[in-house]
Amino acid sequence: MKLHIDVEKKMGDFSLQVNADISGERVGIFGQSGSGKSTLVHLVSGMLQPDSGEIFLDGDCLFSSRKGINLSPEKRRIALVFQHAMLFPHLSVKTNLFYGYKRCRAENKRIRPEALIDLLKLQPLLERRVKHLSGGEKQRVALGRAVLANPRLLVMDEPLAALDDTLRFQIIPYLVSAGEEFKVPYLFISHSLTEMQLMTETVLVVDKGRVVEETTPEQLARQRMAQSQNGYLNFLRLTAPLLQNGLFAYPWGENTLFISDGKANTESMFELSSREIILFKRHPEAISARNLLDCTVTEMFDSDGRVGIVLATHGEKLIAEIVRPAAEELNITTGSTLFAAIKASSFRRLG
Amino acid sequence: MMLPPEDITAIGLSLKVALTATALALPFGFAVAWLIVFKPLKGKVFLEVLINLPLTLPPVVIGYFLLLLLGKNGWLGKLLTASGIEIIFTWKAAVIASAVVGFPLLVRSIRLGMESIDQQLIEASRSLGASWFDSLATIVLPLSLRGILAGSSLMFARSLGEFGATIIVAGNIPGITQTIPLAIYDYASSPSSSTMALSLCIVSVVISVAVLFLHEILARHLDRSSGL
Numbered sequence: 152m153k154l155h156i157d158v159e160k161k162m163g164d165f166s167l168q169v170n171a172d173i174s175g176e177r178v179g180i181f182g183q184s185g186s187g188k189s190t191l192v193h194l195v196s197g198m199l200q201p202d203s204g205e206i207f208l209d210g211d212c213l214f215s216s217r218k219g220i221n222l223s224p225e226k227r228r229i230a231l232v233f234q235h236a237m238l239f240p241h242l243s244v245k246t247n248l249f250y251g252y253k254r255c256r257a258e259n260k261r262i263r264p265e266a267l268i269d270l271l272k273l274q275p276l277l278e279r280r281v282k283h284l285s286g287g288e289k290q291r292v293a294l295g296r297a298v299l300a301n302p303r304l305l306v307m308d309e310p311l312a313a314l315d316d317t318l319r320f321q322i323i324p325y326l327v328s329a330g331e332e333f334k335v336p337y338l339f340i341s342h343s344l345t346e347m348q349l350m351t352e353t354v355l356v357v358d359k360g361r362v363v364e365e366t367t368p369e370q371l372a373r374q375r376m377a378q379s380q381n382g383y384l385n386f387l388r389l390t391a392p393l394l395q396n397g398l399f400a401y402p403w404g405e406n407t408l409f410i411s412d413g414k415a416n417t418e419s420m421f422e423l424s425s426r427e428i429i430l431f432k433r434h435p436e437a438i439s440a441r442n443l444l445d446c447t448v449t450e451m452f453d454s455d456g457r458v459g460i461v462l463a464t465h466g467e468k469l470i471a472e473i474v475r476p477a478a479e480e481l482n483i484t485t486g487s488t489l490f491a492a493i494k495a496s497s498f499r500r501l502g
Numbered sequence: 503m504m505l506p507p508e509d510i511t512a513i514g515l516s517l518k519v520a521l522t523a524t525a526l527a528l529p530f531g532f533a534v535a536w537l538i539v540f541k542p543l544k545g546k547v548f549l550e551v552l553i554n555l556p557l558t559l560p561p562v563v564i565g566y567f568l569l570l571l572l573g574k575n576g577w578l579g580k581l582l583t584a585s586g587i588e589i590i591f592t593w594k595a596a597v598i599a600s601a602v603v604g605f606p607l608l609v610r611s612i613r614l615g616m617e618s619i620d621q622q623l624i625e626a627s628r629s630l631g632a633s634w635f636d637s638l639a640t641i642v643l644p645l646s647l648r649g650i651l652a653g654s655s656l657m658f659a660r661s662l663g664e665f666g667a668t669i670i671v672a673g674n675i676p677g678i679t680q681t682i683p684l685a686i687y688d689y690a691s692s693p694s695s696s697t698m699a700l701s702l703c704i705v706s707v708v709i710s711v712a713v714l715f716l717h718e719i720l721a722r723h724l725d726r727s728s729g730l
Contacts, residue, residue, distance in 0.1 A: 196625070196629055197628075198625050198628070198629075223628075223633070223634070224625070224628035224629055225628055225629075225630075225631045225632055225633050225636075227629075228631070229629060230629050230630060231625060231626060231629040233622050233625075233626065235622070237620065237622045237623055237626045239623060239626075239627070239640075239641060240645070241644045241645060250627065250630050250632075251630030251631050254630060254631035254632055254636070255631055293626075296630065297629075297630070300629075300630045300631055302629075306629075
């Protein structure tokens with residue numbers, strides 16, 4: 152997907168001025184509320200008209216003030232998913248799901264409804280009433296409805312913001328797989344760094360109506376490590392745990408991680424804050440933390456006075472965070488070998 | 503209770519006038535409500551004042567304006583007379599009077615229904631490939647049905663009771679323009695016909711109650727079938 156945006160829009164006191172060339176299949180737009188993310192969505196989808204400029208999607212002109220082109224929303228084939236599912240309350244789940252599909256021209260139909268219904272596990276919901284669906288189910292139907300419209304681009308505007316944490320991490324795999332499986336590129340709008348890390352490969356940072364940075368979610372997370380409440384978050388996808396002394400023992404690369412809050416017989420996603428990792432220069436003889444990993448420092452980065460230490464441990468990677476004096480005292484440099492201690496309770500299971 | 507044939511005619515005419523006025527005003531009411539709710543118009547305040555004016559003006563005043571407009575020397579009346587259409591002192595005048603007086607009630611109700619529609623529902627439908635008209639027909643219209651129903655019932659009931667504007671533009675001609683309220687007015691002015699007046703009053707009550715019941719039943723049915 153290649154999106155070229157060069158537009159200006161004034162709305163009251165707020166003015167948006169964006170000039171960006173976006174390419175990639177999983178693109179994030181990151182910014183605080185009021186930064187202009189939603190305005191940008193409205194301009195791209197054709198719900199709002201820019202004051203001037205042009206918008207091109209994959210070489211096709213959607214808007215150009217110079218040429219007098221303003222394609223109506225239904226001709227842009229950009230499907231929206233909102234924070235609230237916005238299912239049509241007077242229609243059944245099935246009619247909602249097929250709303251866009253029915254309106255899609257035959258030559259553009261490439262996604263098989265059965266495959267999508269399977270992937271998103273929508274079959275049991277089809278005959279239900281919209282009002283009898285839970286928040287997470289509604290959002291799954293809304294996602295299915297948007298994908299089934301066979302859009303050229305899927306725009307998700309804070310689709311997880313209204314869901315609680317558990318649900319959020321249950322929905323994320325669906326969002327990712329729907330995009331990947333059916334080859335629908337998406338713009339993912341959010342103010343959550345975690346969502347950026349899990350959902351996107353490129354990120355545009357928007358602030359006060361301007362694109363201030365184009366980066367990767369990894370870079371963004373590293374950069375914000377010091378300011379962010381939980382530091383840098385390591386995400387670990389672990390599976391097939393063994394139960395040992397009341398702890399879950401997960402294989403991770405060639406290591407074994409002991410985790411308090413595991414779940415048997417299923418794949419789980421865990422979050423580990425960079426601040427929960429304690430580094431030792433030498434092997435500590437006796438330690439209460441259940442995980443002690445020997446690591447090599449492969450990279451170090453700076454984030455507002457804190458030092459991020461990228462650790463390689465038997466084929467896996469972790470990022471730990473220490474203050475600069477600690478880094479100097481331990482004389483840590485790239486190539487140093489260290490021991491990383493992590494408590495079994497420091498891993499937070501998501502979803 | 504036996505009603506004289508003139509009264510039966512008056513009842514029939516009342517129903518015909520109220521029904522025609524409501525049916526006639528409905529598409530305009532829907533369009534105006536849509537304009538007010540969804541279109542960023544300049545001078546919207548003036549539009550709203552203009553539409554609500556019949557609600558606050560004495561019906562007699564409205565009737566008089568209509569007479570000036572549609573009468574033989576009115577600018578619209580002249581056109582109509584030239585093309586052979588007579589409005590004043592026919593049942594059509596009663597329809598127009600009822601339509602004008604009841605219009606604000608209709609628009610208000612439809613508008614309330616439309617205002618509860620989330621703008622994002624419309625955006626969702628457009629982004630899924632629905633044209634402007636498609637979205638209007640498949641999203642806005644069905645979701646405004648409750649408001650349309652409430653507005654139509656209100657307007658129908660208001661039309662049944664229309665007196666002031668009707669008597670001026672349509673007159674009070676038994677068998678031609680005499681509706682229930684006008685017939686009651688006639689009876690009430692002669693002391694000997696008070697029972698006749700009372701029986702027409704009872705008919706009025708029965709029709710009104712029937713309209714309200716019908717509205718409730720339809721509204722419930724709508725709630726059930728739309729899943730709202």
